[in-house]
Amino acid sequence: MKPYLMAEPALRRLELTITRRLDGLLQGEHLGLVPGPGSEPAESRPYQPGDDVRRMDWNVTARTNEPHVRDLVADRELEIWALLDATASMDFGTVAMEKRELALAALAAVGFLTQRTGNRVGTHLLHGGGVRTLPARTGRPHLMALLQAAFALPRTPPGVPEPLLGTAAEQLGRVVRRRGLVVVLSDFLDEPETWEQPLRRLTARHQVLAVEVLDPRELTLPDVGLLTLVDPETGRRREVATGSARLRRRYAEAAAGQRAAIERSLRRAGAAHLRLRTDRDWVRDLVRYVMRQRRLARLATSPAYDRPTGGGGDVA
Incomplete structure (x- = not known):
């Protein structure tokens, strides 16, 4: 990790950038982060096609002999947990930043814009040394300490075994007791079958936002002659002749298939x-996403709106 990222002035500059461009979008608007309407029970209403059956109000249903669901409202004080993937595959970037830096910036955005309303923020840090948990607390000093700890995570040397994302999600589910928002920041390169079910168990109780970070070189291979590729998690090296158009096409097809599989698994898990x-x-991408989810939330409260099934959409 670059040393300047650990400095207090760098965090302050990041906070200023985030608050200038995003302030007012997330603060006090929990339903802007994910398509769900909130986390606290509200009044019951008749069931409509597409409503989440997990919100069925069985007492009212029994009394009226008509299916009812209980709406949710955004609570005034939200508990937010972030699962940050800082494994070796995240230490990769070929443009403006590494994937880990992008995930940290997204984590900072959520933290800076929600902690000021009294929300508690905690993290699960997944890296080569295992999983480190920082408890959910309020206040800017706690958030700055949390971000400093995330920025200071060391890189994992190649070949060192690392915990799986699914294992960390399972552990997070045991730690987080109160209903709230869970943000998972990762490249999701572990096999989907290892993390889909743990993520689904999280969405059964919490609102879950999956932030997938990627680099363009993971999608297409440039024509740069003989290229040495290194697996950051195993250290294995392989030389590839990128001048082959057939090879570049097959690489792009395989990468597109991998991302499609990740998207399908996240949808099945019910995560935004x-x-x-x-x-x-x-x-800008985060702003577009927030505005889209706010529009969906407003539509979801409209009586004429036919609510879609599923856990949320994605922004490519």
């Missing part, structure tokens, strides 16, 4: 999906 790239303005 935001995709951020190291070669794009991540703040």
Whole structure:
């Protein structure tokens, strides 16, 4: 990790950038982060096609002999947990930043814009040394300490075994007791079958936003002659002749298939999906996503709106 990222002035500059461009979008608007309407029970209403059956109000249903669901409202004080993937595959970037830096910036955005209303923020840090938990607390000093700890995580040497994302999600589910918002920041390169079920168990109780970070070189291979590729998690090296158009086409097809599989697994798990790239303005992408989810939330409260099924959309 670059040393300047650990400095207090760097965090302050990041905070200033985030608050200038995003302030007012997330503060006090929990339903802007994910398509769900909130986390606290509200009044019951008749069931409509597409409503989440997990919100069934069985007492009212029994009394009226008609299916009812209980709406949710955003509570005044939200508990937010972030699962940050800082494994070796995240230490990669070919444009403006590494994937880990992008994930940290997204974590800072959520933290800076929600802690001022009294929300508690905690993290699960996944890295080569295992999983480190920082408890959820309020206040700017706690958030700055949390971000400093995330920035200071050391890189994992190649070949060192690392915990799986699914294992960390399972542990987070045991730690987080109160209903709230869970943000998972990762490239999701572990096999989807290892993290899909743990993520689904999280969405059964919490609102979950999956922030997928990627680099353009993970999608396409440039024609740069003989290229040495290194697996950051195993240290294995392989030389590839990138001049082959057939090879580049097969690489792009395989990469597209991998991302499609990740998207399908996140949808099946019921998580909202935001995709951020190291070669794009991540703040603009986050704004677009927030505004889209706020529009969906407003539509969801309209009586004429036919609610869709599923856990949320994605932004490519």
